[in-house]
Amino acid sequence: MMLFLFVATSCGNNASSKNSHSPAVSPSEIAPIEVGANRTAEYLPLISDKRVGIVANPTSVIFRDGKSREHTHLVDSLVKLGVNVQKVFAPEHGFRGTADAGEKVKDGKDPKTGLPVISLYGSNRKPGPEQLADIDVVVFDLQDVGVRFYTYISTLHYVMEACAENNKPLIVLDRPNPNGHFVDGPILNPKYKSFVGMHPIPVAHGMTIGEYARMINGEKWLARSMQCPLQVVACDNYTKDMPYDLPIKPSPNLPNAQAVNLYPSLCFFEGTNVSEGRGTEKQFQVYGSPDLPETKYSYSFVPKPNFGAKNPEHNGKLCYGEDLSKNGRLNRIELKWLIRAYNNTAGKSAFFNKFFVKLAGTETLQKQIEDGTPEKDIRKSWEKGLETYRTVRKKYLLYKES
Template sequence: MKYLSFILILFVISCKSSVESDIKWNEIDNNLQLNDSSLVVGANQIQRYLPLLKGKRVGVVANQTSVVFKENNNFTHLVDSLLALKIEITKVYAPEHGFRGTADAGEHIEDGIDAKTGLPVISLYGENRKPSAEHLEGIEVMLFDIQDVGVRFYTYLSTLHYIMEACAELNIPVIVLDRPNPNGHYVDGPVLEEDVKSFVGMHPVPIVYGMTIGEYGKMINGEQWLKDSVRCNLTVVPLKHYTHKLQYDLPIKPSPNLFNAKSINLYPSLCFFEGTNVSCGRGTEMQFQVFGSPFLSQDKFDYSFTPRPNFGAKNPKYNGVLCYGSDLSSSSDLNKIELKWVIDAYNSTKDPTVFFNKFFPKLAGNKTLQNQIEQGIPVEDIVASWQSDLKTFKIIRARYLLYE
């Protein structure tokens, strides 16, 4: 399937008063001609959510992907766009990788001040992953706009959960500006079990769940997954001209080590290696497109790389050590979880007893998958073991879908 090229349009206005701003946005909306193939993200539909922000003290959960698209592939950050429209943004809340998206995976992020806007930035990936009542003091409405990749262990889902929970406890409404899911075309993988819940997996969903982040927020609410079954006052600004079958290149990297469409497509399958002694390419220019280890045989694996510190990987696994493995950058696009690479690496490791680490069950969503691989269970039997839970999940998922 070819990747969809899409045009996301915003006209920037100069407003002398809030009344004048309303008139101009309405005029633009009435005159905007969209092709059938034009996809419009929630953030670009300012006329739909601007009335919910006017006169309110607003918090924004955002990172480098939180942009409003303009003509000719240009864009402005959502925060800058709202400030230009005289919206009173009080605080910004930053997920993993930070507000500007430059921190390594798992790197502790401190609170601070955004150099460009002067706004206070509250880290949701530091001491507190759930904002406290003090962090939310003065906030009257929370705006959430982050590009997700549709994978359970991508931590922006957990940030959404905690934002919804904290805001529900303080009766603060939450608005999610929806964005497309680059892995939205399939549902696969083991469903998370309760005993391995963590920040990289909080809900009983498969690794690839086939929902946008707006749909996922509706599911969190509807399935009463928030603490004490509180319900968030949630509004989702939906996408226009989107279906789950569309595939496309994200215009902005969602995190430092997901460089392109291929890495995003391979991420659900290659991230298993984060729970093993095998590198998935951090510290190279081929992150989540290759895998390798000094413990794999050069005779069987003819691709090699040596990880070095770089953007997004200050201290990569096997820093400076030659690794042998495979280059998957030219492989066919996936529409399922692929286990053959992690199984092949396990079977080829010189000492398989040290292959897995404690992180693997959290990524897998259970303790069973590791045991199945160690016991040599055939791939088709492993996949068959997921199917009953997947069937149940798909019934739940259908209740919250906004798109075909």
């Protein structure tokens, strides 16, 4: 089993250079993507004689090879290799991934390895000095989905800040962004900074988590403009336009590639009275509400408690809406479903809740929808901010994009 650890010994690109690409070849000759965790020759020498803390969840794995989905967990593998892992830090949903969205993750002990697990979701979002005192280096390996309100990049921020404050080096093992092929959405207004939006970026930011770490450092977004001692172990054979179907779901309610691709568009419904499919088998692939009329929506569903949603919105109620599970791959954020749902809701004053502005990162989007602003004009209002962001973003990219 531990042979899984040594399949990735060749050098690819690193944190300070772009991927190199061969002349045009047939798809069958293109080398498979190699995630940062698989490139063990790059990071084992950096941690082999160190006391290590690892920020990890179920996606933190080493694959048998670039084409197989067989894997071992990073923490389990390093422990078996004799690496001195001191503890695990767990983000939203927990280390082994059993917690609902928004559910407090508790400290504990991992039953498989016996390692202490420190929660970074709840009252303690940043490792404290006492939690880093027995650690020489922190390894960060989480599969992100490229969306501002997906909280793993907020956890990244606080881990970087803790490392900067305590002079601990951070190694980020990079993974592809399944939504890395587009940049879209309104830019966050710092007035609405929260754990679901910490930085002035668009909803779909178009960066891997390793690139994003470089941006946090480079733009001096950490407290007191501190710099984190950072090294990124980049993916190999990856470009941003490559479709990437996540081998392991990144959280309980993103079960497949369709849900991940629709997430930047449908998550806005969490700031409304409309369900985005939690409590069904099609999370983030359907939307609906008891307040939407049957006469205008042929699809219906009834949310019920399930894994990842112990008490889903509209629990046990018949909801009318749309099934988007067969929708084609999106290359931008779609607002048409949100606008249509608002326009078809009789009690419009109860449609939005306070969470919507946090998700949007601005109060403008809600006002535009309430005022009946056409989608094309809403999108036009994003253009200047997106242009500025793309210019800044270029400085931190590690991978080629079309």
